[in-house]
Amino acid sequence: MSATAEPPTGARPAAPGAAVGCWLHGVVRSAGPAVLAGITGMDGGPVRAVPGAGLVAVVSAAPLAEYGEEPLRRNLEDLAWLERAARTHHEVVAALSRAGAVVPTRLATVYHDSDGVARLLAERAAGLAATLDRLTDRTEWGVKGYVGPDAAARAASGGARGGTAVGGAGAAYLRRRRAELTARDEGQRAAAEAAATVHEALAGYAVAAHRHAPQDRRLSGAPTAMVLNGAYLVDTAALSGFTALVAALAGRHPEVRLELTGPWPAYSFAEERPPEPARTLREAAR
């Protein structure tokens, strides 16, 4: 609805004195011109390399009128802007990850100028290089688990059984409702337990694992609650074993419906993390 939200066409003539920052997409070991030339950055512009300390940061031009602190804060609350930014950033990171390891940057990391980006490379070179080593020849896979259709069916049949009992209509309704709630709680609990088992098995196979917070059902659009939102860093060479394991776990645990997403650039493993105490993380089921 605002004119600034329109994607610019072609080169935007920068007003004299208009400050342009650097949207940082990620850090790689090297980025040849051929790779960069095929990538579209923020606002449809090109991406460019900022080298430093033996590494390369890949950035887009980010006019501060749109990407400065105040506009950025506002824009992040605008869903259309957020989605466009997230998808563009992701396309850049994904293109880089197809060419080699990349340390992706969190969304909306905007430096005032490329000197700031070069300073970052100099200051964090050792850590970034170690992360690149850790991510080389590995991809991230997502496994989401929802309360399975079995559990949902149990809830429905439990409710139906309750409805056949003798008593007044009001009492029957209450019994049915209670039975539904009990069955749903049981389904949720069974699914949450299965999710923990599935995560443990996948984490055992993967190089690293991380549980994201379960997605709100209004956002996931799923018919049942999410009980697992896992991310797994998998050796490219071991991928078929991983997908086979997911399929086996799905067969073994019908109380949870599994969904595999990927390959993802290793967003969830870009930070050095201590080993995951997965079972102590916030669980969906209560």
Next chain:
Amino acid sequence: MTTTLAPSSADDPLAYRPVALVDLLDRVLAAGVVVTGDITLAIAGVDLVRISLRALIASVGALTPPELREAVGPGPEGPVAGGGQGGA
């Protein structure tokens, strides 16, 4: 050298799907390396997730009347880390 999961049959739990925005936001807002220095917006990751999800939920919530949300039952409320979740 793109690794692509082969599209699978409809009843396969591993059916391949395009990138969903909500999955993407889990990663670009709550994951990814956090850097410091001369950046324009230095807010904590959780804040970033919260303000963005406010936009998301507001947009979804506008389509879903509250009574309908109640009817589907109390799910895990949101990927919002930390406090600020309204109790009933």
